[in-house]
Amino acid sequence: MADLLTDFQFNEFRKIIYDSSGITFSETNRSILDSRMKERLRLKGMTDVQEYYKLITSDQNEFKTFLDSITTNLTRFFRNQPHFDALINYVIPHVIELKKTTGDRKIRIWSAGCSTGEEPYTIAMLLKDKLPAPYTFEITASDISLKSLMVGQQGFYPESRITGIPQNYLAAYFTKTESGYQAKPDLMKTIKFDYHNLRFDMGARNFDVVFCRNVLIYFDEAAQKATIDRFWTSMAKHSYLFIGHSESLFGMDTKFEFLKTPWACLYQKNEK
Structure with a gap:
């Protein structure tokens, strides 16, 4: 399946993610960002990645939801x-x-x-x-x-x-x-x-x-x-x-x- 994000878009999104949270996306975990982006666009009823970028840079609540969607929440009781x-x-x-x-x-x-x-x-x-x-x-x-x-x-x-x-x-x-x-x-x-x-x-x-x-x-x-x-x-x-x-x-x-x-x-x- 083709990547949703172009190289330019990938760099745009990973910069805003890094600058705001410290979370780093590299080429090795690019597919994770890509799949989470597809799901977010689907839920918002959007198809244009650039339009979604404009949305998260202007709407703080949506940006928080976006960050939420890209984090991995693996945990359990008495872990380690x-x-x-x-x-x-x-x-x-x-x-x-x-x-x-x-x-x-x-x-x-x-x-x-x-x-x-x-x-x-x-x-x-x-x-x-x-x-x-x-x-x-x-x-x-x-x-x-x-x-x-x-x-x-x-x-x-x-x-x-x-x-x-x-x-x-x-x-x-x-x-x-x-x-x-x-x-x-x-x-x-x-x-x-x-x-x-x-x-x-x-x-x-x-x-x-x-x-x-x-x-x-x-x-x-x-x-x-x-x-x-x-x-x-x-x-x-x-x-x-x-x-x-x-x-x-x-x-x-x-x-x-x-x-x-x-x-x-x-x-x-x-x-x-």
Whole structure:
């Protein structure tokens, strides 16, 4: 099947995508952009690619919908279990020790690129189960996909999506319905879902833990470094960063320190 986009159009679209989000499309994944464009044009009842380009440059809502359509939202509950083992067995105890000296009893976590919410709900279940009193937590879950955020906000997952949740957690934190499982209000209220483009500063500060897994792979080196630097700014002086198991900060000019625990590798911020 012939490509929808000419070389000129492909370069136009990938530039506006990169400039606005940091997401990089190269010749190797050009077909993905092409197929998503065909679907978007079909849904809008349009046939002219150039007319659609004019639309997204003049209509911010349509541009957000377009970005939503080109992102990949692959996730599942308890994905990459060793990261969560490291969170509970290493990171949280160290964060608590630090907070004992400040009197701050709230642990702040950011799930960046949270997709449909499985990651922040996994973190919330673990902390509700394992976090000792009197400590509390709050999770900010952000994504560039409004459609995915709506799924997370609703907290409902069909039976096919809850694979991986231990039975005791499923019983404690979800309600079985005819068509799937609904997260209980006590779990849902620990998470704030919010639209955010990682191309820009989050604005929030003092996160103790940031999860940004399998997102940097969509960025080129410059966008990766800019994103990592923004994470540094948003994090507490002594805090922890989880990235995807296939991602690395090796060779990047960053202040984060590599940390190897018995469970998983991650990065830490230690600022005096």
